[in-house]
Amino acid sequence: MKIGILQLNSTIGAYEANRLKLVAAYEQAVKQGAEFVVAPELFLCGYPPRDLLLRPDFIEAGFNALNQTAAVVGTVPLCVGFVDRNDARPGRSLFNAAAVLQNGKIVWRQNKSLLPTYDVFDEDRYFEPAKSTAPFVFNGRKIGITVCEDIWNDEDFWPDRRYPCDPVRELIKQGADIILNISASPWHVGKERTRLEMLQRVARDEKVPLVQVNSIGANDELIFDGHSVALNRQGEVLALGKGFSEDVLVVEVDSNTPALKPNWPLKEEHLYRALSLGIRDYVHKCGFKSVVLGLSGGIDSAITAVLAVEALGAANVMGVAMPARYSSSGSLTDAESLAKNLGIRYEVLPIENGFKAMEGQLAKVFAGTKPNEAEENIQSRLRGVTLMALSNKFGSLVLTTGNKSEVAVGYCTLYGDMCGALAVIADVFKTDVYAVSRWINRDRVIIPTDSITKSPSAELRPDQKDQDSLPEYDILDAILQHYVVEHLSKDEIIKRGFAPAVVNDVINKVTFNEYKRRQAAPGLKVSPRAFGLGRRIPVAQRFRAV
DSSP states (O other), rough: EEEEEOOOOTTOOOOHHHHHHOOOOOOHHTTTTEEEEOTTTTTOOOOOOOGGGGGGGHHHHHHHHHHHHHHHHOOSEEEEEEEEEEOOOOOOSEEEEEEEEEEEEEEEEEEEEOOOOSSTGGGGTOOOOOOOOOOOOETTTTEHHHHHHHHOOOOTOOSOSSOOOOOHHHHTTTTOOOEEEEEEOOOOTTHHHHHHHHHHHHHHHHSOOOEEEEEEEETTTTEEEEOEEEEEETTTTEEEBBBOOOEEEOOOOOOOOBBBBOOOOOOOOOOHHHHHOOOOOOOOHHOOOEEEEEEESSHHHHHHHHHHHHHGGGGGGEEEEETTTTHHHHHHHHHHHHHHHHHHEEEEEOOOOHHHHHHHHHHHHTTOOOOHHHHHHHHHHHHHHHHHHHHHTOOEEEOOOHHHHHHHHHHTTTTTTSSEETTTTTTTTTHHHHHHHHHHTSSOOOOOOOHHHHOOOOOOSOOOOOGGGGOHHHHHHHHIIIIIOOOOOOHHHHTTTTHHHHHHHHHHHHHHHHHHTSSSOOOOSSSSOOOOOTTTSSOOOOOOOO
C-alpha cells in the first residue's frame, strides 16, 4: 500500500487556510500515486487550541471545515485530525479524533485513547478518552489508526509507563496489519531520535508497517519538527520527512527497497533551525512582519539577531544600540559590525540623557542611600521603553534576548531587558548559546569574534562582569540542568561534585525569581523542561530545599 504523508504547518483557528493547504497537499499525494493519505493530529484547527475548545463556535467551525474537506476527497481516503463532539454523559464534551474521509463523506472516526497531562500537555482538561478502538478496513486490509500519544506507551520501550493500556496492542489483537499514527509531537533537543527509536521498536515487535505523520511549525512556545516516518515490518526506515520544513511523501510500506539510515544534523544546527522557525511562525501567525531588538554587542543579542534574520529576512529586522555611561566602546563596535554583517537596519539611540533625568527625579528620595540595582535597572528599563516606542511606531514586535541561565536565576530586569513579545533563547542555556554561535561562524565570521570571546557583562555598573554575581556558566548550567530539567534534589546535585554553597545559591535564586518568570514573554521551548507552561511553580510559596 502506498501511503501519502502530509507533513504540514497549520495555524490555530485558521480553518480555511488550513483546509486549503490540506486539500492541495492531498491532491499532490494522490497524483504521486498515494492509495491512502494521512495528515497530522488536530490539523484543521491547529495544535494546541487550548481554551478555544471551550467556544461552541470554534467547534462548529471545525465541523464545517471537516465537511468541506470531505466534499472534495475522492476514492483515495484522507485521514486527518479534528475535534469531535461527545454527547454521552458523564464525560467531557469533546474527543481528540481522527476522521477518515472518502468519496465526499466521513466514513470512519477514531478517538484518541491516551490523553497526556504532563509537561506542556493538558488534554484531559478538554477531551474524553476513547471508549474503544478498532481497525479501519480498506481494500481488504485492517488499518490501525492511532492519535499521537496512543503510540507512546509501548511496554518494551518505556520502563515506566503512564497508562495501563496500549492502543497499538489492542489494534494488533484485532488483526491490524498496518499502524498509522497522526501526531502533533512538540520538539525538544534529541526528541527526533527518541521518537524514531520508539516507533522502530513498535514496528519491529508487532511485525507491521508503521507510518507516523507529524506536524511542523510553531504555535506560541511549541515547535514541531516534522521528521515524519515510514517503517517496514522490521522497523527499518523507508522514508523520513524533512526537519522543520513542510514535506509531502508517498511511500510503498510493503516495499523491499533498501532501508535508510538517518543522518541527523548536529545539535547546534537543530537548535538554529528550530528557533528560527519559532520566530518566523510567531511573528507571522500573530499578523506581524518585522521585529526590533536591542544590540548590546554581547553574544545573546547577537545570536537572537542572526536567528531573526534567518526567520524574517534582513529587511524585517532592526537592531538598536542604546549606550549609557558604562557601555564600552567595544560593545558599540561589535553591535555595529554584527548589523553590517547581517545587513539589517541599525540605530544608535543613547539613553544617558534619560538616565540623568531619572537620577535627578529620584535624587531627593534616594538621598543618603548607596547606588545599587535600583540605579542599574533604570538603564535596562529605559532601553525597554525605547524598544517599545519603536515597536509602537513601526508595528514591529520586540524580541527579548535573555538566555535560560539568566532567566533561571533572575539575572534579568523586569520591564527592562525582559520587555518584549517573544523570548527567543529563554530555553537555551548560555553554554549552548556559545555553541550555536560558533556553529553560525563555522564558515565565515557573522557574529563578531569579540562578542563570543569577551567576558559577558550587563554593563550596568563600572567593570561589571556576569561572574561577579553568578558561577561560571559551565557550572551554573550543569546545576540548572540537574535541578530544573532533571528534578534532582539539592543533596543529589551536591553528590555529583558541586560545591554546597554554590548549589544552595543557585537553587535559592531559581526559587526567589519565579515572580519574574511569571511575567516574562513566551519563550520558545527547545528542552525537555522549559520555564512557563511546562513548569508550573507557585509564586507565593515557602517550600525550600533542605
